[in-house]
Amino acid sequence: MVLQIDKPQGHNESKKAHPAIAEKLTDPVWAWREYQTDAQRPWNLAQAGHLYRRAAFGATWDQLQQALSDGPQRTIDKLMRPQADIGAFNSAYDEYESSGTGSAEGLRAWWLRRMILTPHPLLEKMTLFWHSHFATNSSKVKNARLMRQYVQLLRSHSLNSFQSLLKGISRDPAVLIYLGAETNRKALPNENFARPLMEVFTLGSGHYTEKDVQEAAKAFTGLFVLRGRLRYIPREHDGNLKHILGQKGDFTDDDVLRIVLEQPATAWTLVRKLYCWLICETDEPNAKLIAPLAKSFAKDYDILKLVETMLRSNLFFSPAAYRRRIKCPVEFALGIVKPLEGVISTTQLAQDLAGIGQNLYYPPTVKGWTGGRHWINSATMVERHNLALALLQGSGPYGNKLNPWAVAKKHGCSTSESAAGFLLDLFLQGDLEPDIRGALLKTAVAPADASDTIPADTVRRFAHAVVTLPEFNLA
Amino acid sequence: MDYTRRDFLKTTLGSSTLLSFASATPHFLVSSLMGAAARRDEHDTVLVVIQLSGGNDGLNTVVPYGDDEYGRNRPTLRLPTKELHKINSMMGFHPRMGAFARLYKQGYLSVVQGVGYPNSDRSHEGAMRIWHTADPDSPGRQTGWIGRAADSVWNPNTTNAPAIFIGPIAQPFALNAENVVVPSIRSLQDLTTSQIPGYPKDQSQRKRASELPRADKGNSWLDFLQRSTLNAYTNSQRIEAVTKASANTAEYPSFQLAATFRTIAQLIRADIGIRIFFMEFGGGGIGGFDNHANQLGNHCALLHQLSESVAAFVDDLRRDKLLDRVLLMTFSEFGRTVKENGRRGTGHGAAAPVFLAGGKLKGGLIGPRPSLTDLDNGAPKFHTDFRRVYATVLDHWLGFDSRAVLGRQFESLNVLNV
Numbered sequence: 001m002v003l004q005i006d007k008p009q010g011h012n013e014s015k016k017a018h019p020a021i022a023e024k025l026t027d028p029v030w031a032w033r034e035y036q037t038d039a040q041r042p043w044n045l046a047q048a049g050h051l052y053r054r055a056a057f058g059a060t061w062d063q064l065q066q067a068l069s070d071g072p073q074r075t076i077d078k079l080m081r082p083q084a085d086i087g088a089f090n091s092a093y094d095e096y097e098s099s100g101t102g103s104a105e106g107l108r109a110w111w112l113r114r115m116i117l118t119p120h121p122l123l124e125k126m127t128l129f130w131h132s133h134f135a136t137n138s139s140k141v142k143n144a145r146l147m148r149q150y151v152q153l154l155r156s157h158s159l160n161s162f163q164s165l166l167k168g169i170s171r172d173p174a175v176l177i178y179l180g181a182e183t184n185r186k187a188l189p190n191e192n193f194a195r196p197l198m199e200v201f202t203l204g205s206g207h208y209t210e211k212d213v214q215e216a217a218k219a220f221t222g223l224f225v226l227r228g229r230l231r232y233i234p235r236e237h238d239g240n241l242k243h244i245l246g247q248k249g250d251f252t253d254d255d256v257l258r259i260v261l262e263q264p265a266t267a268w269t270l271v272r273k274l275y276c277w278l279i280c281e282t283d284e285p286n287a288k289l290i291a292p293l294a295k296s297f298a299k300d301y302d303i304l305k306l307v308e309t310m311l312r313s314n315l316f317f318s319p320a321a322y323r324r325r326i327k328c329p330v331e332f333a334l335g336i337v338k339p340l341e342g343v344i345s346t347t348q349l350a351q352d353l354a355g356i357g358q359n360l361y362y363p364p365t366v367k368g369w370t371g372g373r374h375w376i377n378s379a380t381m382v383e384r385h386n387l388a389l390a391l392l393q394g395s396g397p398y399g400n401k402l403n404p405w406a407v408a409k410k411h412g413c414s415t416s417e418s419a420a421g422f423l424l425d426l427f428l429q430g431d432l433e434p435d436i437r438g439a440l441l442k443t444a445v446a447p448a449d450a451s452d453t454i455p456a457d458t459v460r461r462f463a464h465a466v467v468t469l470p471e472f473n474l475a
Numbered sequence: 476m477d478y479t480r481r482d483f484l485k486t487t488l489g490s491s492t493l494l495s496f497a498s499a500t501p502h503f504l505v506s507s508l509m510g511a512a513a514r515r516d517e518h519d520t521v522l523v524v525i526q527l528s529g530g531n532d533g534l535n536t537v538v539p540y541g542d543d544e545y546g547r548n549r550p551t552l553r554l555p556t557k558e559l560h561k562i563n564s565m566m567g568f569h570p571r572m573g574a575f576a577r578l579y580k581q582g583y584l585s586v587v588q589g590v591g592y593p594n595s596d597r598s599h600e601g602a603m604r605i606w607h608t609a610d611p612d613s614p615g616r617q618t619g620w621i622g623r624a625a626d627s628v629w630n631p632n633t634t635n636a637p638a639i640f641i642g643p644i645a646q647p648f649a650l651n652a653e654n655v656v657v658p659s660i661r662s663l664q665d666l667t668t669s670q671i672p673g674y675p676k677d678q679s680q681r682k683r684a685s686e687l688p689r690a691d692k693g694n695s696w697l698d699f700l701q702r703s704t705l706n707a708y709t710n711s712q713r714i715e716a717v718t719k720a721s722a723n724t725a726e727y728p729s730f731q732l733a734a735t736f737r738t739i740a741q742l743i744r745a746d747i748g749i750r751i752f753f754m755e756f757g758g759g760g761i762g763g764f765d766n767h768a769n770q771l772g773n774h775c776a777l778l779h780q781l782s783e784s785v786a787a788f789v790d791d792l793r794r795d796k797l798l799d800r801v802l803l804m805t806f807s808e809f810g811r812t813v814k815e816n817g818r819r820g821t822g823h824g825a826a827a828p829v830f831l832a833g834g835k836l837k838g839g840l841i842g843p844r845p846s847l848t849d850l851d852n853g854a855p856k857f858h859t860d861f862r863r864v865y866a867t868v869l870d871h872w873l874g875f876d877s878r879a880v881l882g883r884q885f886e887s888l889n890v891l892n893v
Contacts, residue, residue, distance in 0.1 A: 180614070180615045365651070377636040378636065378707040378710045378748075380658060381707035382711055393671050439683050443677040461673045470685060474697065
């Protein structure tokens, strides 16, 4: 691979929408068609970085270079269906998790480590998405085994069928305990699962009535969580006629799931939410863009297909998506770790991420993390700054696991100046306005009167300056 | 709602002005902050909430010594009348709460008596959850009242954190918000940006990279992130400047609790937009106020620390003319039983007093003294719903809308001079 440094790449192309493109952004046919590179929309480092931020947790230099030579669609092939033995990797980690300390704190650390080392980062990215969609908080569940099984459920379905995922969720002990739905007596129907099912997991408010919730609750009667296991007690099931969303019958839990999945609102909710996760959260998605995807998703609820359509699309590689999301804390931290090719203490990282608002296994409410601008205030920005510092300073709780100078040297840099250009490409794909780039590069050399001239320290300081830029907080 | 004078001040002073001069001339910055402090409007008030974990024995805190039932029910725990700090012929503060008695006389402390809610929950977890959610009727409520207050004042232009938790334990549920991130800190360091040691010139150059204007490419979120970054640096430097300028000038006792109060006082001085501070005393978990056996000595130590630390905080703020902006309130998940339990301790109770401290109080004892004979399962009955206290501080002190937080309008208490 050719080293490409000190040349801002993709700067103008990626930011200013070509007039012809701007017009097409709201045309669903064009928007969801596969992106093909052309003179107006070249495949470059900025686009490769964008893809790796959304479909993974950031990229190493080799991955970026490989993507440049593979082109967009082949890179997406690899992200969607990696060649590696994913099964072996994940069962090894399942093993570590179950033989671990048996606390949710331990599970948080294993998950972050899995995110860093997995050959299939998109799978973890989507597992994180579902953890926020079907949010379950360990402080209420108080059972690490159940929390582990719950995240495993999310992972095993995260790129498969939403229908199966929803069914698994409706019978998952951790979810039911978290929602206070572990008891569903015939005489006392419990609405604690039926309500979030309709309000949060599928239809969204405005698409069901109180009566629908009450009737659905009757269909869930008979289901109990006893000693951490799901049990069905037939005599506690209400077999009477129920009216749910315009249908009537002696419905069971499976019928309720079928009925909510038949409602167009369910596919709309999910497509919109995934749109915010993968494409853009700065603007409300145009209904015209959502409609065709929702229609097709409602037919088979195939998550992989939906994700694939989004990632391969013209829209995904357009200015309407580029840097149109704020990195969640996990993306922020791993966006520093991944490119620097090191593995850090994820026990410490899990704790630090909790401090900036994303405590894995402990989402704040059933609605998960709201995210977006809500991640950010001046206090969390200070904490992001200090977390980046802790990761990069070469000592302290994270030790010397990340060494930007060593990474730069490995990829052909021999001076702190060339390393600085390299790091701008690695972290921001060089996409920074020229005067800002100029201001930063002035700090890439130790001053002439400096007592130490060790490039490693200068490069660490430079790397820290790059990842604390406002731009780096955009995904 | 807080995109007002504070942001105006920031704009006129200019973030970069603060960035370039702050560390060199902390006094300039501090005096400009003090100047600003003199021109406060009502929206710059601060609420400090302190949680007393474990269930504080209200009867041995504000002691009804004039009621024979008190001594009769407490053969070993009754406090000697002559050592109490008398409020009137019926009530007196615990012997080790001399500082509270002084604040009370000065008008900086009020006692709201008999605060609780119907069908008192006697488990620590259940009762604490109720005080945190402010929703006794919904045990599954997923947000805390301060978290909801923070969400209610959020707007897309805000870059300040409206509420914060300070302490070494996990963030109490009261601060759990649906949307906003409510930070938890242990010390001022957590709100101050650190640098890898290097050359000052380079550091300011790097900051310049964050400060330089970005061309508007129709992405308002980049502008938002830039403002947040600059605000983070500005707030960090305000904290550093205030810390340098007022290091160790105020006297605080050497308790951990007092150190936390000192930190809060520094953050109030730094004026970084935090409206609600939440702190905890008693050690998390079930908490040190839970005295089922040998209560006397332990309770004594806790009340002494509380009283001395609050007084140091009040005196510190008063010296800097900041006390009028600050209101402190205590709460505990429940009070305790009137009768002691045979092990020189008390059982879980119901209603208890809430203390308010600050510069804008009407003072005095608020509400009637709960009876020691007409009881709720052996404990004093409540007459003032705790959500009335919350509504009072939200509506009349912070200028928030309590209905957005509490779901309905609770009648406020006539305790504030505002």
